[in-house]
Amino acid sequence: MKDILLIFQEYTGAGFFTILYLLALLYLWVSEKNEAVRSIFVYGAGVLQLLFFIPLFYYGYQLLDKGTYYRILWLLPMTMTIAYSGVKILGRYPRIGMILGVILIAVSGKCVYSNTYMSKAENAYHIPQEAIDVCEMIMPEEGQERVTGVFPDDLIHFIRQYTSEIQMAYGRDYLAPDWIYGDHPLRQVMNLSRIPAGKLAALATEYNCNYIVLSKGKDIAGNLESQDMVKIGETEHYDIYQNNRIDIIYEDKN
Numbered sequence: 001m002k003d004i005l006l007i008f009q010e011y012t013g014a015g016f017f018t019i020l021y022l023l024a025l026l027y028l029w030v031s032e033k034n035e036a037v038r039s040i041f042v043y044g045a046g047v048l049q050l051l052f053f054i055p056l057f058y059y060g061y062q063l064l065d066k067g068t069y070y071r072i073l074w075l076l077p078m079t080m081t082i083a084y085s086g087v088k089i090l091g092r093y094p095r096i097g098m099i100l101g102v103i104l105i106a107v108s109g110k111c112v113y114s115n116t117y118m119s120k121a122e123n124a125y126h127i128p129q130e131a132i133d134v135c136e137m138i139m140p141e142e143g144q145e146r147v148t149g150v151f152p153d154d155l156i157h158f159i160r161q162y163t164s165e166i167q168m169a170y171g172r173d174y175l176a177p178d179w180i181y182g183d184h185p186l187r188q189v190m191n192l193s194r195i196p197a198g199k200l201a202a203l204a205t206e207y208n209c210n211y212i213v214l215s216k217g218k219d220i221a222g223n224l225e226s227q228d229m230v231k232i233g234e235t236e237h238y239d240i241y242q243n244n245r246i247d248i249i250y251e252d253k254n
Helices: 002-012 016-031 035-052 055-064 069-075 078-092 094-108 129-138 153-162 185-190 197-206
Strands: 147-150 166-168 194-196 211-215 219-221 229-234 238-243
Touching (some): 002 055, 016 035, 016 094, 035 069, 035 078, 055 069, 129 153, 129 229, 185 197, 194 197, 197 219
Parallel strands (some): 147 166, 147 211, 194 219
Antiparallel strands (some): 229 238
16 A cells, blocks of 8 residues: 555645645536536546555556556546536636636646756757757668667667657667566666677677667777777767668668
8 A cells, every 4th residue: 555655646746736636526526417527527537546546456457567557547537627627617606716717827836947857949859959960870761671779878768759760779668677677688788887899799780780879988898890880970979880780671662
């Protein structure tokens, strides 16, 4: 039960939105007469919340999909319940509802731009421009099949957001320890403080990587060029190598 309460606490954060939802749910429980609406917003949500806090249900879920229990709360129609209740209150009590709505909006949130994770967009994709620059250097040309690359952890989230023409030896699932058991051999080498050039080249070839992208300043034991890795470009923070041991495949036109 302690684990369930911790998950719920982490999901709700400061808790104001959850409190607002519970108040809206209570209002609908008391005032809503339409059975179809009650089935969606009251009965269904109530059963879901009840299941969430049952330890036996929690342990059963963990056996099937460990680490994603919080996603059950995604199924609760929180926003719709609050909006529906707000409209009903506003319709029944226009003046009081308007005043209450303004007060709730004023005290319930904060400017999103004050968040430390918010920054001015560098491009229309809303991802770092350098990630796009790296992709453009290794993007397959017309008539070529998709290529595969290995990237530092800080680029992994952005590659797939920009293009599906570049495959990755390992994806973001390897950045979340709760999702998997163990680590990818190639990622283990990429994250060493001193990378053996021969081992990196061998693993990149084993996993059919056409390109290797390394953070600048990464300590390399040996020489990648002597391992059939050719440096084809660089950006401010990354060096890009092509693996000549793996052929780029062209589409069959027949």
